[in-house]
Amino acid sequence: MELVRVIFSVATATLDTGESTGLAELRTSARQATLQIAHDNTPLFMTTLSHDILQARSPAHCSATMRLVAFMVRRKPLLLHPNLPRLAEAVVKSLDPNATTMRRDLVVQAATVMISELVHSYPSIAFHGTLQRLAVGTHEGAVITYDLKTATRLYVIEGHRRPVSACSYSPDGRRLITVSLEEGRVLVWKVGSSLASVFTPGSLPRQGGTDRSGAYKAIEFHVAGKCRR
Structure with missing residues (x-):
């Protein structure tokens, strides 16, 4: 070394x-x-x-x-x-x-x-400049988010079952979109501050969705084999 x-x-x-x-x-x-x-x-x-x-x-x-x-x-x-x-x-x-x-x-x-x-x-890394939030997709399917103002980890979002291909914040930073090409799914997460997150640090805001992933919204899509490669 x-x-x-x-x-x-x-x-x-x-x-x-x-x-x-x-x-x-x-x-x-x-x-x-x-x-x-x-x-x-x-x-x-x-x-x-x-x-x-x-x-x-x-x-x-x-x-x-x-x-x-x-x-x-x-x-x-x-x-x-x-x-x-x-x-x-x-x-x-x-x-x-x-x-x-x-x-x-x-x-x-x-x-x-x-x-x-x-x-x-x-594409698997996203940054919101105003809020100083960073999101990092992993090969295991999780997305780890950070608050750079305090240099702390915010959430570990475990919604995908395959590697995360891309993620992006909404303009106001209150939503995070995550994509897995292998899984063929787009998930939308609420990541803005909430009353619940104040009392339970590290917990995502309540999503209110019905998808098995726990996300606020989920969209299925199909990528042909040749395009995926």
């Missing part, structure tokens, strides 16, 4: 104007090595990445690691796709002063860039 951390350090190094092209080439090589490590040994890569975000030696190091993630998302998005829930959990915890020793204001800019890259690259 220490060798991987050294490669991360070189890959995230900030180059000052006028520094030699040799250093720039070294950083480029380190970034290519990082991509290769992520491909060949994903568990080791994710363990090191999560540790370097949450246990960074400084806010600058934490921010640099997040920028490295943003670089990887742009270059090789499929490499990180199976580990999106773990990645999202790490970046949310980095904003929680109770989980790290770093000041939130020193890492929030890098975290914002990283979240933006994730949202634009993966």
Whole structure:
């Protein structure tokens, strides 16, 4: 793991104007090595990445690691796709002063860039800017939602039986739409604040629907085999 951390350090190094092209080439090589490590040994890569975000030696190091993630998302998005829930959990915890020793204001800019890259690259991740809510679909069929203002997990929504392909917030943030292509279902959830959620934190607002998933509304659809592939 220490060798991987050294490669991360070189890959995230900030180059000052006028520094030699040799250093720039070294950083480029380190970034290519990082991509290769992520491909060949994903568990080791994710363990090191999560540790370097949450246990960074400084806010600058934490921010640099997040920028490295943003670089990887742009270059090789499929490499990180199976580990999106773990990645999202790490970046949310980095904003929680109770989980790290770093000041939130020193890492929030890098975290914002990283979240933006994730949202634009993966349909299974949704973000509502005004409410600062993040939703992350999982391969198990659950959707995990976070409040970035407080850096806390809000709900774990377990409505799908197959992987979540996409999710999206309504413009006012009071509804969350989740989609599973394999299951052929669209589910609509009430996720706005309610009186019940005040007294039972972590519990979804009452949905009032009749679908087996527990969702507010459910829509069935069919995707032909060729289109699904």
